[in-house]
Amino acid sequence: MAEVLVYVDHVDGVVRKPTLELLALARRIGEPVAVALGNGAADTASALAGHGAARVLIHDASEYGEYLVVPKVDALRAAYEQVSPAAVLVSSSAEGKEIAARLALRIGSGIITDAVDLDAGDEGPVATQSVFAASYTTKSRVSKGTPVITVKPNSTAVAAAPAASIVESLPVAFSDQATGTKITGRTPRESTGRPExxxxxxxxxxxxxxxxxxxxxxxxxxxxxxxxxxxxxxxxxxxxxxxxxxxxxxxxxxxxxxxxxxxxxxxxxxxxxxxxxxxxxxxxxxxxxxxxxxxxxxxxxxxxxxxxxxxxxxxxxxxx
Missing domain, CATH: 3.40.50.1220 (TPP-binding domain)
Structure with missing residues (x-):
């Protein structure tokens, strides 16, 4: 079965719900391989295995916290080269869409953003989108390279699917661009106690x-x-x-x-x-x-x- 890369969105090892939704969609089109980066990456393995990840590729480095998205793109590119997946799935957050776009450019592939559903197709994954101010629903597939697809949160239900997951270390060599934009400070957003x-x-x-x-x-x-x-x-x-x-x-x-x-x-x-x-x-x-x-x-x-x-x-x- 073809493998599908899933970029893991987590906070210090706590996997966010959109990633679990991506794993449910990934199981429709292949065998999920999760990529977890940064502080707490190893702690995500149990949750990811419980939702169908056959493999979990992990890598931690200070660059993920000190710089903007390029180190994550470097890591996802390394995972892509190691796995040769049938598709790459990323959550449609602002950061997720930037990571996906940069990855698609690097590997010479087409990209579909803000998908609301995903199905297997004879010529590759078929994504459903709501377009033109939600006036139309379209079905699209990438016609060049490995599909890179971002999916809107809440597009599918989270479904547990325990798997005998293998945790592997992902070797990553950062590019010269990885340290081009440094994060100089962070201000925590005041919590309201309400969901994102x-x-x-x-x-x-x-x-x-x-x-x-x-x-x-x-x-x-x-x-x-x-x-x-x-x-x-x-x-x-x-x-x-x-x-x-x-x-x-x-x-x-x-x-x-x-x-x-x-x-x-x-x-x-x-x-x-x-x-x-x-x-x-x-x-x-x-x-x-x-x-x-x-x-x-x-x-x-x-x-x-x-x-x-x-x-x-x-x-x-x-x-x-």
């Missing part, structure tokens, strides 16, 4: 209809009752009501949760492009003609200041 926006299974977003920064408290309350992440439309972000890091849309972050709740969001194309692949969409808006209702699976025509608190209380009551 792009990885969350549930996202609650607020828009212009929220009316002000102080009113985002009711959006946060609903999100907290569901264990959800908080998002915002461009209008809300541009008005300074919520941080830019939470913007959902074509010029913000793309999300694909199991449940997306849009409160006071009209549904402009810019916003739809960032959330239209959500599995279930609920819209709350007092304007019955709002475009968001054309997209929603469930819609509530009403004042969000009445609907959202009632919904929050009902959720809390059912959890008690």
């Amino acid at each position: 926006l792009t990885e969350a299974a549930i996202v609650v977003s607020g828009g212009r209809g929220v009316g002000g920064a102080e009113n985002f408290a009711i959006i946060e309350a609903l999100a907290d009752s569901l264990g959800a992440a908080v998002g915002a439309s461009r209008a809300a972000v541009d008005a300074g009501w919520y941080p830019h890091t939470h913007q959902v849309g074509q010029t913000g972050k793309s999300v694909s949760p199991q449940l997306y709740i849009a409160s006071g969001i009209s549904g402009a194309v810019q916003h739809r492009a960032g959330m239209q692949t959500s599995k279930t969409i609920v819209a709350i808006n007092k304007d019955p003609e709002a475009p968001i209702f054309d997209l929603a699976d469930y819609g509530v025509v009403g004042d969000l200041f009445e609907v959202v608190p009632q919904l929050t209380e009902e959720i809390k009551a059912r959890k008690d």
Whole structure:
């Protein structure tokens, strides 16, 4: 069976959920070979084996923490040359897409970004994408070289598949470019206790209809009752009501949760492009003609200041 390289996204040995999703997709098209780099790489082996990784290639070096993405590209290139895989899968984070693009350029291969599904094909893996502001669904395959594919988080379910994994050390020789851009400092982001926006299974977003920064408290309350992440439309972000890091849309972050709740969001194309692949969409808006209702699976025509608190209380009551 052909081997499929999976780039491991982890934090000090704790494997992040999008990587486990990649392993589930990799098993559809071949035998997963995971590549774990940096501090704690060896600690990822157990989780990766539990989700189907037949082999785990590990390498730790100070360069991964001291410099930007090039050392990781060097390592992934080394893994590619060692394995000769049928495909390379990377999560569609900002860093993941840069790593994937640089790797594809180095090995002379085509790249597909932001895939939402992946299947085996007679001439190579076939990726499903949602394109042109999510107006179309396309199926694509790379026609030159080894496919390098980035996959959006929450595109598939995590599935345990214990494997007798072999852990191997990956020899890596860093290029001259690896130390070209040094990280001079880090400032930890203040934790809200909520899940990462792009990885969350549930996202609650607020828009212009929220009316002000102080009113985002009711959006946060609903999100907290569901264990959800908080998002915002461009209008809300541009008005300074919520941080830019939470913007959902074509010029913000793309999300694909199991449940997306849009409160006071009209549904402009810019916003739809960032959330239209959500599995279930609920819209709350007092304007019955709002475009968001054309997209929603469930819609509530009403004042969000009445609907959202009632919904929050009902959720809390059912959890008690």
